[in-house]
Amino acid sequence: MSTDLVQLVTAIAQRARAASLVLATTPTARKDAALLKLAELIPASADALLAANARDLEAARANNLPSHQIDRLTLTPARLDQLAESVRQVAVLPDPVGTTLEEWTRPNGIHIRKRRVPIGVIGIIYEARPNVTIDCAILCLKSGNAAILRGGKEIFHTNTAFAALLTQALAETGLPADAVQLIPTTDRAALNTLLKLDTLIHCIIPRGGESLIRFVAENSTIPVIKHYTGVCFVYVDKDADLAMAESILINAKTQRPGVCNTAEQLLVHADVAETALPQLAAALTAKGVQLRADNDSASILARVGAAHTPATPADFTAEFLDLILAVRIVPDLETAIATINRDSSGHTEAIVTRDETAARRFQDAVDSAVVTWNASTRFNDGFEFGFGAEIGISTDRLHARGPMGLNELCTYKYVIDGTGQVRG
Amino acid sequence: MSTDLVQLVTAIAQRARAASLVLATTPTARKDAALLKLAELIPASADALLAANARDLEAARANNLPSHQIDRLTLTPARLDQLAESVRQVAVLPDPVGTTLEEWTRPNGIHIRKRRVPIGVIGIIYEARPNVTIDCAILCLKSGNAAILRGGKEIFHTNTAFAALLTQALAETGLPADAVQLIPTTDRAALNTLLKLDTLIHCIIPRGGESLIRFVAENSTIPVIKHYTGVCFVYVDKDADLAMAESILINAKTQRPGVCNTAEQLLVHADVAETALPQLAAALTAKGVQLRADNDSASILARVGAAHTPATPADFTAEFLDLILAVRIVPDLETAIATINRDSSGHTEAIVTRDETAARRFQDAVDSAVVTWNASTRFNDGFEFGFGAEIGISTDRLHARGPMGLNELCTYKYVIDGTGQVRG
Numbered sequence: 001m002s003t004d005l006v007q008l009v010t011a012i013a014q015r016a017r018a019a020s021l022v023l024a025t026t027p028t029a030r031k032d033a034a035l036l037k038l039a040e041l042i043p044a045s046a047d048a049l050l051a052a053n054a055r056d057l058e059a060a061r062a063n064n065l066p067s068h069q070i071d072r073l074t075l076t077p078a079r080l081d082q083l084a085e086s087v088r089q090v091a092v093l094p095d096p097v098g099t100t101l102e103e104w105t106r107p108n109g110i111h112i113r114k115r116r117v118p119i120g121v122i123g124i125i126y127e128a129r130p131n132v133t134i135d136c137a138i139l140c141l142k143s144g145n146a147a148i149l150r151g152g153k154e155i156f157h158t159n160t161a162f163a164a165l166l167t168q169a170l171a172e173t174g175l176p177a178d179a180v181q182l183i184p185t186t187d188r189a190a191l192n193t194l195l196k197l198d199t200l201i202h203c204i205i206p207r208g209g210e211s212l213i214r215f216v217a218e219n220s221t222i223p224v225i226k227h228y229t230g231v232c233f234v235y236v237d238k239d240a241d242l243a244m245a246e247s248i249l250i251n252a253k254t255q256r257p258g259v260c261n262t263a264e265q266l267l268v269h270a271d272v273a274e275t276a277l278p279q280l281a282a283a284l285t286a287k288g289v290q291l292r293a294d295n296d297s298a299s300i301l302a303r304v305g306a307a308h309t310p311a312t313p314a315d316f317t318a319e320f321l322d323l324i325l326a327v328r329i330v331p332d333l334e335t336a337i338a339t340i341n342r343d344s345s346g347h348t349e350a351i352v353t354r355d356e357t358a359a360r361r362f363q364d365a366v367d368s369a370v371v372t373w374n375a376s377t378r379f380n381d382g383f384e385f386g387f388g389a390e391i392g393i394s395t396d397r398l399h400a401r402g403p404m405g406l407n408e409l410c411t412y413k414y415v416i417d418g419t420g421q422v423r424g
Numbered sequence: 425m426s427t428d429l430v431q432l433v434t435a436i437a438q439r440a441r442a443a444s445l446v447l448a449t450t451p452t453a454r455k456d457a458a459l460l461k462l463a464e465l466i467p468a469s470a471d472a473l474l475a476a477n478a479r480d481l482e483a484a485r486a487n488n489l490p491s492h493q494i495d496r497l498t499l500t501p502a503r504l505d506q507l508a509e510s511v512r513q514v515a516v517l518p519d520p521v522g523t524t525l526e527e528w529t530r531p532n533g534i535h536i537r538k539r540r541v542p543i544g545v546i547g548i549i550y551e552a553r554p555n556v557t558i559d560c561a562i563l564c565l566k567s568g569n570a571a572i573l574r575g576g577k578e579i580f581h582t583n584t585a586f587a588a589l590l591t592q593a594l595a596e597t598g599l600p601a602d603a604v605q606l607i608p609t610t611d612r613a614a615l616n617t618l619l620k621l622d623t624l625i626h627c628i629i630p631r632g633g634e635s636l637i638r639f640v641a642e643n644s645t646i647p648v649i650k651h652y653t654g655v656c657f658v659y660v661d662k663d664a665d666l667a668m669a670e671s672i673l674i675n676a677k678t679q680r681p682g683v684c685n686t687a688e689q690l691l692v693h694a695d696v697a698e699t700a701l702p703q704l705a706a707a708l709t710a711k712g713v714q715l716r717a718d719n720d721s722a723s724i725l726a727r728v729g730a731a732h733t734p735a736t737p738a739d740f741t742a743e744f745l746d747l748i749l750a751v752r753i754v755p756d757l758e759t760a761i762a763t764i765n766r767d768s769s770g771h772t773e774a775i776v777t778r779d780e781t782a783a784r785r786f787q788d789a790v791d792s793a794v795v796t797w798n799a800s801t802r803f804n805d806g807f808e809f810g811f812g813a814e815i816g817i818s819t820d821r822l823h824a825r826g827p828m829g830l831n832e833l834c835t836y837k838y839v840i841d842g843t844g845q846v847r848g
Binding site for chain 2: 021024025104106110112117119120198202203217218221223224225241244247248250251252255341359363364365367368369370371372373374375376378379380381384385386396397398399401402411412413414415416417418419420421422423
């Protein structure tokens with residue numbers, strides 16, 4: 001049985017590698033034709049997709065999954081239409097492949113071109129979100145990569161139905177059907193096999209909770225690009241425009257509290273805390289945000305009768321993903337920077353200030369993927385960056401940091417033209 | 425004991441992380457001053473360095489190391505002068521940190537700048553080469569990264585002496601002394617601890633033999649950039665200039681047979697094999713190269729009385745690192761491409777041809793880091809590329825592919841300027 005699984009997964013990876021070599025030189029128009037075919041097939045296959053989804057939902061109810069999880073699993077005709085629309089949007093994005101990134105000629109006359117090319121074979125490991133199957137497949141396809149998808153068991157039948165559509169769209173437009181393959185089992189042993197196939201698979205992107213990502217990072221011999229969630233800070237400087245600080249903080253904390261670029265902690269400069277904190281607290285409380293305050297901020301909040309609870313040490317590095325905000329007062333800019341570099345997750349931080357010198361120092365010294373000045377943390381996002389698509393937000397530093405769009409799904413190669421040069 | 429080691433290595437990594445935050449915003453002139461101080465200290469400390477090296481050499485002789493290995497371990501006053509000169513050369517290279525890689529303004533007015541910044545803390549794991557300690561330390565320092573060095577036991581005393589100089593150079597020029605640290609033990613357990621410190625160390629670069637690299641890749645939870653050696657191909661097309669093919673092949677195979685960008689295999693187009701192969705074989709044999717021929721090439725070589733031995737299947741994927749060359753005849757360009765994509769290591773391949781269409785197809789379809797047209801494979805090298813320095817040649821696809829210079833020791837961050845924008 002285990003040998004069978006190893007053979008099954010290895011054969012999938014070998015076929016993906018072969019398909020990737022074809023895809024790497026496939027013209028844009030042919031890739032786009034496959035995407036448009038898929039966009040057509042999704043609504044046309046609504047019955048089959050909804051029937052497969054119903055099987056997953058039945059199992060979810062039988063397993064007493066909480067209702068918000070069941071909602072995330074659920075496909076509807078409207079959601080299918082949205083999905084088809086997102087496929088059409090990727091089809092019209094520019095093809096990242098083939099762009100010359102740099103070129104130069106050496107004194108000996110060789111000409112060197114650094115050209116963007118697909119990574120090769122990308123493994124996507126994800127949990128129970130039906131849209132991920134299509135989202136990841138189309139971004140890999142557009143960027144010329146073969147994809148191996150391994151989704152969660154809660155959504156297995158839905159994924160299988162989507163994978164069949166992908167195969168059909170590829171085959172009907174003359175692209176290798178193996179360019180997108182789903183691992184047809186959710187057995188953990190199959191995943192373990194996959195993560196060791198480092199001669200066939202070039203990159204693993206896990207999408208899901210921290211335990212999934214950690215499992216993948218610890219067990220993979222293939223390079224992994226991690227998408228951890230974030231512990232993001234907003235620092236209100238002594239020269240902040242208070243109305244702006246309030247607006248940015250409310251947006252960063254409450255617009256979508258469950259995502260990685262939401263703010264989890266507020267730092268306020270001591271010089272303005274007496275004024276700023278009560279105003280910010282009132283606005284946050286009005287939006288239903290609970291404050292977890294350090295001693296200094298708690299005494300100010302208590303004095304004005306603002307709701308809060310004392311913070312525990314764990315709150316200062318916590319990712320709440322909820323309407324909860326840790327609050328601290330810092331004596332100066334440098335302490336704000338040091339606090340962030342120690343306690344944030346390096347995802348996204350914001351400074352609110354009128355003082356450009358302070359802003360530049362903050363942006364230089366804060367060691368995070370995205371550092372905003374007078375803008376919400378919520379802008380760390382591929383669509384907000386104008387990438388047109390996003391496979392995730394990398395919390396790694398190598399290869400891709402921050403939003404990952406089509407360009408970030410590519411690597412490069414060097415193409416050298418000579419006239420017979422040899423090395424002296 | 426094991427707990428002590430864990431604490432020791434963790435403390436080193438914590439200090440490195442703190443130093444990296446200082447280095448990230450250290451001006452170029454101050455980094456260069458530390459490098460120039462080091463260049464001054466190396467010859468001035470020759471006695472201490474040579475004495476430390478003598479202890480390693482004594483142990484090497486007692487352990488009966490082969491003479492070429494002992495030679496690699498050996499420092500001389502002339503080698504120290506070369507090393508000091510290489511430090512001065514890095515000091516005058518442009519600082520990669522701070523460069524704006526891209527910038528744009530979004531319709532909502534936020535301005536996004538993608539700025540090159542240091543990776544952070546880099547762990548270098550290497551074997552018995554004394555120059556690696558200085559080479560890697562200075563490239564990390566110039567690019568604003570803190571370095572943790574873990575060298576082989578054969579060169580431990582020499583490394584310790586170099587590390588002391590590095591500390592002195594940093595301290596005397598006011599940079600954090602923890603910016604470069606040597607793990608003061610070659611205990612494998614210390615390495616295992618190091619490779620798991622993924623919250624403090626951001627990148628591991630192993631430099632050494634395949635077994636070392638594999639060990640690191642399999643045991644690290646920190647992203648690894650691998651520098652495997654290469655199985656590089658030269659393809660002589662039917663439209664090749666034969667004199668050029670000979671010159672490129674001789675250079676690629678014999679200029680330095682023990683390195684990763686040396687050619688290990690020759691493919692010849694069947695249409696020209698009868699003419700080309702005898703001429704190429706004669707030139708190679710004259711340089712002492714042994715040919716391992718497939719059936720088709722063996723029969724041509726036999727007919728003209730050229731020395732060769734029959735190839736085994738293993739020869740067609742072998743990295744000889746010696747004056748040995750596998751030889752095969754291919755019926756056409758596409759077979760050459762498919763053969764290379766199956767059997768090469770994806771490092772560097774060359775086509776020799778007068779036919780630009782064939783050359784472009786080869787450069788597009790061959791999935792290797794560097795693909796040359798009418799130029800030697802030996803050009804896959806940071807100095808030959810004009811990078812001014814090289815920490816190695818990456819055989820990975822993520823982050824860096826091919827020669828890694830100072831730019832490749834950096835990542836980027838996004839700096840966003842707003843005027844109060846929030847996400848709608």
